[in-house]
Amino acid sequence: MAEASAEIHDLIRITSDALGIAAHADSARFSDVNAVINHASGLFADKPAFSSLGHSLTYARLDEFSGQFASWLQNHTTLEPGDRIAIQMPNLIQYPVVLFGALRAGMVVVNTNPLYSEREIEHQFNDANVKALVVQANVAANTAAVLPRTGVKHVVVTELADLHPLPQRLxxxxxxxxxxxxxxxxxIPGAVGLRQALVMGARKPYSAVSVERNALAMLQYTGGTTGVAKGAMLSHANLVANVMQVDAIFETHDFGDENLVMAQPLPVYHIYAFMTCVYSMVRGGHLVFIPNPRDLDSIVKVMSSYRPSLFCGLNTLFLSLCxxxxxxxxxxxxxxxTLSGGMALTHAAAEQWQAITGCEVSEGYGLTETSPVVSTNPGNCKRIGTIGIPVPDTEVRILDDDNVELGVDQAGELCVRGPQVMLGYWQRPDETAKVMDSEGWFRTGDxxxxxxxxxxQIVDRKKDMIVVSGFNVYPNELEDVLYQHDDVLxxxxxxxxxxxxxxxxKMFVVSKSGTLTADEVREFCRxxxxxxxxxxxVEFRDELPKTNVGKILRRELRDSA
Known part of the structure; x- marks a missing residue:
């Protein structure tokens, strides 16, 4: 593929300069993710780092516990640096302890959805050759049935409040x-409780592992809704680069003099929420986990108790809360x-959120394969209906169906190149070749x-595009219009x-009142x-199928139509 269009490159640079966004991020500030952990524990020891279910861990305690878990991996298992360890739990303070402990021991993390079916768990564990697993007790029964058919040798089980003090824990x-x-x-024969593992690990300090910058840090699985899930190989360099790219954009946001408090209702095993875990540590932020984003009352409680300065969400969650x-x-x-990602933000959701909260939504765009952030709306210039401007050190170009490069205001497939782009798909060179070329350009499919x-501006997913009598119709446009109707949820x-x-x-609709008719929908669209x-x-439903992150599954609707 050819170099990025000079016209597009120049316009992006002019826009970024005008908004005070640097051309390059300080990606060399941290050698690897472990350096981020050491940075945070050194500077912010007494500050709260992560909270869930009413209890907080300071950076000092996070450093202590993650070090103990790293020691347990090194001294009480047969694992070696580079082995894969799966983490299967919702948004709990145990997650960063296990995550950073595994990385400190030189392991490769495999985030696993707690709600996966047995088939999905078995595929992921065997595909990644997972050797160890940390699983939350509430979902352990499902996983236990699969383990004999995998290569998992070590299992740690954690309960909801394992890191809470007594009597809360009990x-x-x-x-x-x-x-x-x-x-x-x-x-699960031979399984160890997380608290037991930490006690065992505390007997001996962990040994710091030298990690190469381009070493694999994570296998983040993607594509499960469109076929066999593939593991995107994300290196320490990918993750650190994206953290610093985001940090450069965050300089344009005004947080005032208060400490950064982030409310995170989106599941941390998803790349969007995962990145906030690492990013908050760069700034010494306090990240408040909300274990179940469908429990709106729990979100209200967090917003009232912790008074966050930053809220992470996506379109369906904004509408539900409003x-x-x-x-x-x-x-x-x-x-x-307020940050939005994971799916297209509609004007209706953005307007309702701002009217109720007084806070504008900054929409961004990313993919698992890009660690994840490609672009976002800066704090000093938000344009609803766009995904903002590329983060520093990120090149983009637009290609038509014949791979001819397009210019400004012409719609085509978005391609991305930058330090945050994955190494490739785990053990799938053919799949990697379909989306990446030798020069590092990644085809997003958008x-x-x-x-x-x-x-x-994202027009739509290529595969979701509808062709009516030779005319291309993009679902996002239709949905954005219909969301303006007062009775459409x-x-x-x-x-x-x-x-x-x-x-x-065909339009699938959830009506707020239950009285909306198909003719009224069509007339409104006209x-x-x-x-x-x-x-x-037009088909009315009580609810629409969604991923665990809350993204509406058009494919499932299309298959049922």
Missing amino acids: LINTVTKHVKKLVPPFS NHDAFKALDFSHLRV VAKLRPDGFL ECAAVGVPDDSSGEVI RSLTAYKVPRL
């Missing part, structure tokens, strides 16, 4: 297991920054354009095969859309 764990019956019975009475009654004077104002547009036009548009973009078919 109370929460007992109620969870015996009163709420949320821990199904399981048997329709939650207790959330709307909160005091949002502390909230300075249709985008660079607007004349220098901001990138959620919607998703898909293409349905049709003998005469190739495809027709006001803003040309005739061939008006959905011919």
Whole structure:
């Protein structure tokens, strides 16, 4: 593939300069992720680092516990640096302890969705050749059934409040297991409790491991909704580079004189939320985990108790919260920054969120394969409907179907090159070759354009595009229009095969009142859309299928249509 278009490159640079964003990030500041941990524990020892379920760990305690876990891995298992260790748990303070402990011991982390089916767990563990597992007790029964068919040799089990002090620990764990019956019975021979592992690890200091900058840090699996999940190989250099790229953009946000407090309801095993774990440590921030993003009351409680200055979310979560009475009654004077990613942000969601919280949403864009951030709206210039500008040291270009490079305001496939782009897919050179070339360009599979104002705009996923009588129709556009309807809570547009036009548009809708009709949907769309973009078919549902992050699964809707 050719070099990036000079026209696009120059416009992005002009825009970045005008907004005071540096051309390059300070990626050399940290040699690896372990250097970030050492930096944070040294500078911010007494500050709270992570919280969940009402309890916080300071940076000093995080340093202590993660060191103990690293020691247990080194001295009480057969693991060697480079071996893969899976972490299967929701947003709990145990997560960063295990994560950073594994990295300190030179292991490669494999984030595993706690809600995976047995088939998905077995595929991931065997594909990555996982040798060790840390699993939360609530989901251990499902995983236990799979373990005999994998190469996992060491298992650590943690309960919800394992790192809480007494009597909180005993109370929460007992109620969870015996009163709420949320821990199904399981048997994993030889499994060790997390608290036991930490006690054993405390007997001897861990030995610092020399990690090469380009050494593998994570296998982050992706693509499970569109085929066999593939492990994106993310190096220490990838992760550190992206942290510092994001930090350069964050210089444009105004956090005032208060400490950075981040509310994270999105699951940390997802790359979007994972990156906030590492990033918050660079700034000495306090990251408050919310274990279940579908429990809106728990989000309200965190917002009230911790008064975060930064909230991480995505479109469906914003809409749900904006329709939650207790959330709307909160005091949002502390909230300075709201980040959106993972799916397209609609104008309706952005406008409702700002009207209720007084805080504008900054939409960004990223992928698992890019560690994840490619671009974001800076704090001093937010353009709703765009994904902002590329983070420093990131090149982009737009290609048509014949791989011809396009210019400004022309839609085509977005390609990315930068230090955050993955090493490739684990043990899948053929799949890697489909999306990456020898010069490091990664094909995102997303249709985008660079607007004349220098901001990138995602038009849609190539595979989600609907073709009606030869005309390309992008679902995001249709959904963005329909979300303006007062009675629409959620919607998703898909293409349905049709003998005469190739495809027709079908819109799936969740009505707030339950009284909305198909004719009303079509009539509303006709006001803003040309005739061939008006959905011919409308189906109402009580809810739409979503990933665990909350992204609507158009593919599942398309298959059911």
